[in-house]
Amino acid sequence: MFAEYGPASVLEVADVPEPHAGPGQIRVAVRASGVAPHDCALRAGLFRDVMPIRLPHVPGVDAAGVVDEVGAGVTDVRPGDAVFGIVDLADPGQLGGAGAEYAVLSAWAPKPDALSWEQAGGAAANVETATRALDRLKVDTGTTLLIEGAAGGVGTVAVQLAVARGATVIGTASAHNHEFLVGLGAEPTTYGPGLGERVRAMTAQGVDLALDCVGSGSLPDLVDLAGGPDRVVTIADMNAAEYGVHLTRSAGPAADPQALEGLVTAVTLARQGRFTVPIAAAFTLENAAEAHRLSETGHARGKIVLTH
Ligand SMILES: NC(=O)c1ccc[n+]([C@@H]2O[C@H](COP(=O)([O-])OP(=O)(O)OC[C@H]3O[C@@H](n4cnc5c(N)ncnc54)[C@H](OP(=O)(O)O)[C@@H]3O)[C@@H](O)[C@H]2O)c1
Incomplete structure (x- = not known):
C-alpha cells in the first residue's frame, strides 16, 4: 500500500482494514495480482485531480485467488473456488486494490488449470481492455489488424484474442521481441519512423484496422495505414480526439458486461491452449517497488505480477 503519493519507494507492506464483499461481489485470498502502468501513475499522484483516491491506498486492479467471501446475490461461485478477476477501484467501500492479502472482485471467472496463479493474477484487466478495444474495432475473421505496442501487457493479450477471432495481426515491438511476437501469432515489425513503409511492405492489401496500445504519438501513421480515424482505437493516447480517434476507457467492471464476457472467452481459449499470459517478471509483495520500477x-515484455 502507499500512504502518500510519490516514487515507488512509498510502497510498503502494512496492515490495512480487511475489505469485505458487498452485494454482487466476492472476496478472494489473493495468490497473485497484476502490476500495470495505471497503478504507477496513481501512486505517483498523476491522477490526483481526475481520480481522487482515499489514502492509504492498496494498488492493483486484477488478481487471482481463492474465494473466501461471497456477497449477496452471487450464485456462481462458492468459498474455496479458484478464480481470477477485476477489482472496482471506484467502489467507495474499498481501500483499493488487488495487491493485498484479500481483495474484493466485481467481475470474475473460474481460473483455468492452463493458467498458473501468476498468469491468472495478471490476466483480467488486460483481457477486459483488449476485448473492449477489439469489440469497438469489430475485429473478426479476415481482418488485418495492426497493433502498436504488441509486446506489452495489453498488447500480448490483444494479439492472441485477435488471432483467436481469425484476424491477421501485425504487431510492433523492439527487434529483440520479434521472435516472441511470432510465438503469439503476430507478424512483427519495429515501431517508430518509417512504420508506414514497413507495414505496407508486409501486406499487399494494407491493414484494415489499427489498435494503439502505447500512446507514443503514432496515431497519424495508424490512421493513414488503416484508412481513416474510425478504423483506429487507442487505449493510451490522450490526444486521440485531435485525430478523430476513439480513446477507449473502462466504465468499471461492475458497469461493464463486456468485462465478464472477455474473461469467459479467455478461459475457453486457455483451456484450448490458444491463450496464455506471458509473464515479464514476478515479485513478492515486499518487492512491489521493484515491480513498479520495472513497469515504469x-x-x-508481457505482464508484471506480484505473488502473495
Ligand atoms: N484505456 C484503458 O482502458 C487502458 C487499460 C490498460 C492500459 N492502458 C494504458 O495502455 C498503455 C499500455 O499498457 P500496458 O500495460 O500494455 O503497458 P506495458 O506492459 O508497460 O507496455 C510495455 C510495452 O510497450 C512497448 N513499447 C514501449 N514504447 C513503445 C513504442 N514507442 N511503440 C510501440 N511499443 C512500445 C514495449 O515494447 P518493447 O520493449 O518491444 O519496446 C513493451 O513491451 C499504458 O499507457 C496504460 O496506462 C489503458
Whole structure:
C-alpha cells in the first residue's frame, strides 16, 4: 500500500482494514495480482485531480485467488473456488486494490488449470481492455489488424484474442521481441519512423484496422495505414480526439458486461491452449517497488505480477 503519493519507494507492506464483499461481489485470498502502468501513475499522484483516491491506498486492479467471501446475490461461485478477476477501484467501500492479502472482485471467472496463479493474477484487466478495444474495432475473421505496442501487457493479450477471432495481426515491438511476437501469432515489425513503409511492405492489401496500445504519438501513421480515424482505437493516447480517434476507457467492471464476457472467452481459449499470459517478471509483495520500477521503464515484455 502507499500512504502518500510519490516514487515507488512509498510502497510498503502494512496492515490495512480487511475489505469485505458487498452485494454482487466476492472476496478472494489473493495468490497473485497484476502490476500495470495505471497503478504507477496513481501512486505517483498523476491522477490526483481526475481520480481522487482515499489514502492509504492498496494498488492493483486484477488478481487471482481463492474465494473466501461471497456477497449477496452471487450464485456462481462458492468459498474455496479458484478464480481470477477485476477489482472496482471506484467502489467507495474499498481501500483499493488487488495487491493485498484479500481483495474484493466485481467481475470474475473460474481460473483455468492452463493458467498458473501468476498468469491468472495478471490476466483480467488486460483481457477486459483488449476485448473492449477489439469489440469497438469489430475485429473478426479476415481482418488485418495492426497493433502498436504488441509486446506489452495489453498488447500480448490483444494479439492472441485477435488471432483467436481469425484476424491477421501485425504487431510492433523492439527487434529483440520479434521472435516472441511470432510465438503469439503476430507478424512483427519495429515501431517508430518509417512504420508506414514497413507495414505496407508486409501486406499487399494494407491493414484494415489499427489498435494503439502505447500512446507514443503514432496515431497519424495508424490512421493513414488503416484508412481513416474510425478504423483506429487507442487505449493510451490522450490526444486521440485531435485525430478523430476513439480513446477507449473502462466504465468499471461492475458497469461493464463486456468485462465478464472477455474473461469467459479467455478461459475457453486457455483451456484450448490458444491463450496464455506471458509473464515479464514476478515479485513478492515486499518487492512491489521493484515491480513498479520495472513497469515504469515502459519495456516490460508481457505482464508484471506480484505473488502473495
Ligand atoms: N484505456 C484503458 O482502458 C487502458 C487499460 C490498460 C492500459 N492502458 C494504458 O495502455 C498503455 C499500455 O499498457 P500496458 O500495460 O500494455 O503497458 P506495458 O506492459 O508497460 O507496455 C510495455 C510495452 O510497450 C512497448 N513499447 C514501449 N514504447 C513503445 C513504442 N514507442 N511503440 C510501440 N511499443 C512500445 C514495449 O515494447 P518493447 O520493449 O518491444 O519496446 C513493451 O513491451 C499504458 O499507457 C496504460 O496506462 C489503458
